[in-house]
Amino acid sequence: MGRPLMGTSAIAPIERRALHEDLAEKLRRAIVHGELRPGEKISEKILCEQFGVSRTPVREALKILSTEGLVQLMQNRGASVTEVTWEDMQHAFPVMGALEALAGELACQNASDAQIERAAALHARMVAMFEKGDRKGYFRVNEEVHQLILEASGNTALPRLLRTVSGQVRRARYMANLSKERWTEAVAEHEEILSAFAARDGKRVSRLLKAHLANKLSALAKAFAQTKFKT
Structure with a gap:
């Protein structure tokens, strides 16, 4: 397993209802608070392992953050935190x-x-x-x-x-x-x-x-x- 993407403060238990929205909020806070830095790669595999979820809610969460301008989705290259300009x-x-x-x-x-x-x-x-x-x-x-x-x-x-x-x-x-x-x-x-x-x-x-x-x-x-x- 790779390095955890977030500190323990961002990894509170996730409720099973609207799982992708809960996960998006955890990631959003980690990005806003600087635990995930601009340009940092986001590994779907590591997130799945950290939160004990499948890739589907992880991908849905990343799509939400992409619409908010916090995450950049790259075809065949995964996702990364957007730069602040x-x-x-x-x-x-x-x-x-x-x-x-x-x-x-x-x-x-x-x-x-x-x-x-x-x-x-x-x-x-x-x-x-x-x-x-x-x-x-x-x-x-x-x-x-x-x-x-x-x-x-x-x-x-x-x-x-x-x-x-x-x-x-x-x-x-x-x-x-x-x-x-x-x-x-x-x-x-x-x-x-x-x-x-x-x-x-x-x-x-x-x-x-x-x-x-x-x-x-x-x-x-x-x-x-x-x-x-x-x-």
Whole structure:
């Protein structure tokens, strides 16, 4: 058996229902978190051995990730993790910004009081992670906040549409070593977004989310210029 493709954190038991979707999520997290690096080959054989599954769900999972731009499928050569390019980010961020802005506006109309309270609690946890300098924990809770807003929107099409670009965006954020200054700004931006969400001010939430994504893209431009990202 070859080298395991992912650390143990990514290999939790997989439920048998919608097996290929569960497997796709495990692989997606491994790619986003950098356990599977850009350009790395993905062995179907090793994945089958690691997860105790046949090749069929593995191939279906890889097809899903291919549509999300995270995996490249090559005829007779298997699959590999796609490279992160600046051009991809320039295309993905405005799309994600528009979709998240719509989700935020709808969430202000449709969110329950419990969801708004949970968003505030998650933001408090995120600030605590920031104060401790825990980037990984911060990003994890940050994703929970955005997921909550998406769910609160009540629009079932948005999660599917966002998934096609969110993986690339999340991966770039993990790979880029953003400055403490930008991190501080991001926390302040989240404070404004959650304040507007609590007030159910949909137009303001929409505007702030678009600006938040635009600011992330500007910060990533600097990171791309200073690192070995593909351009």
